[in-house]
Amino acid sequence: MTEPAATLVRPPRAADDDLDLLLLIRHFELALLDLFGRGELNGTTHTCVGQEYIPVALRRLLGETDYVFSNHRGHGHYLARFDDPEGLLAEIMGREGAVCRGVGGSQHILRDRYVSTGVQGESLPVATGAALHLKRTAPGALACVYIGDGTWGEGAVYEALNLASLWRLPLLVVVEHNGIAQSTPTARQMAGTVRSRAQAFGVRHHGIETSDVNAIRHELAPLVAEVRFEGRPLVVEFVTHRLGPHSKGDDTRPPEVVEHARARDWYGLYAVAHPEQFARADEAQRARVAAIVQDVSARPPSRWDPCA
Numbered sequence: 001m002t003e004p005a006a007t008l009v010r011p012p013r014a015a016d017d018d019l020d021l022l023l024l025i026r027h028f029e030l031a032l033l034d035l036f037g038r039g040e041l042n043g044t045t046h047t048c049v050g051q052e053y054i055p056v057a058l059r060r061l062l063g064e065t066d067y068v069f070s071n072h073r074g075h076g077h078y079l080a081r082f083d084d085p086e087g088l089l090a091e092i093m094g095r096e097g098a099v100c101r102g103v104g105g106s107q108h109i110l111r112d113r114y115v116s117t118g119v120q121g122e123s124l125p126v127a128t129g130a131a132l133h134l135k136r137t138a139p140g141a142l143a144c145v146y147i148g149d150g151t152w153g154e155g156a157v158y159e160a161l162n163l164a165s166l167w168r169l170p171l172l173v174v175v176e177h178n179g180i181a182q183s184t185p186t187a188r189q190m191a192g193t194v195r196s197r198a199q200a201f202g203v204r205h206h207g208i209e210t211s212d213v214n215a216i217r218h219e220l221a222p223l224v225a226e227v228r229f230e231g232r233p234l235v236v237e238f239v240t241h242r243l244g245p246h247s248k249g250d251d252t253r254p255p256e257v258v259e260h261a262r263a264r265d266w267y268g269l270y271a272v273a274h275p276e277q278f279a280r281a282d283e284a285q286r287a288r289v290a291a292i293v294q295d296v297s298a299r300p301p302s303r304w305d306p307c308a
């Protein structure tokens with residue numbers, strides 16, 4: 001699992017609502033890169049282009065009482081939880097209607113049981129605490145936390161895994177292993193594997209290489225049920241591909257590495273496999289995002305009065 005190595009199989013047909021969500025996230029992220037390119041956004045942002053299928057697959061395995069902890073690359077995680085691209089774009093643009101009144105921006109969102117943070121490694125100990133709380137107060141609920149491969153360089157990850165295993169907590173750790181952390185290829189910074197590190201704490205590990213959302217759900221459903229009802233924490237490691245830059249304009253990878261990732265992109269593979277379903281849905285989501293960009297861009301700035 002050290003090198004992304006997805007296979008180029010013909011993807012099976014996805015349900016319309018899954019495809020719509022995949023494409024919504026894709027066009028949302030592309031729109032952000034375009035807005036940045038035109039100087040319409042401030043700060044930074046990290047897009048999940050290429051990785052959209054992970055939260056889309058997981059959404060059917062998670063319920064409202066579960067907590068979701070996201071990270072710096074979290075727009076897809078948010079959109080798979082809430083059908084709210086308007087609120088998220090307003091948050092990123094600091095406009096009226098923003099989920100967190102524009103003070104959280106791209107990386108720091110709090111809504112119901114969804115929290116994201118841009119601080120690498122911060123969320124896993126917090127998710128572990130939430131899992132302990134759920135075990136005591138809401139049996140059957142779990143805490144799901146998304147982390148990247150590079151975040152396994154943070155010591156807090158191991159403290160959290162230790163306690164989650166020892167206390168048999170309902171913790172689901174989703175690793176989006178895209179082979180790179182900002183500009184450092186994983187092979188240059190990680191000794192051993194995610195699997196062996198999880199297993200060192202007695203935590204079960206499951207690796208996934210496909211981007212087929214139905215197959216992912218099928219594989220994970222029984223394992224997630226054990227997380228919920230048997231207190232068996234689980235690390236699920238997706239071999240995936242980051243198609244865009246780390247944030248914006250900062251892709252340090254050699255062109256052939258990016259080309260390798262592009263050839264495995266679910267978007268292109270799906271377009272070829274199911275052209276009619278794809279073309280209709282793609283156009284609809286592209287148009288939806290364009291309309292949202294137009295609407296949100298025309299809104300006044302969001303206001304936040306900390307004393308109110």
Ligand SMILES: Cc1ncc(C[n+]2csc(CCOP(=O)(O)OP(=O)(O)O)c2C)c(N)n1
Pocket residue numbers: 072073118119120121147148149150151152176178180181182242
């Ligand atoms: C504690 C901390 N150190 C450094 C950073 C800067 N930083 C943001 S994302 C990132 C790389 C993260 O890599 P990975 O966990 O693999 O996630 P990916 O970006 O590949 O999704 C770094 C170094 C940070 N946000 N927090």
Ligand SMILES: [Mg+2]
Pocket residue numbers: 148149150176177178179180181182
């Ligand atoms: Mg990474």
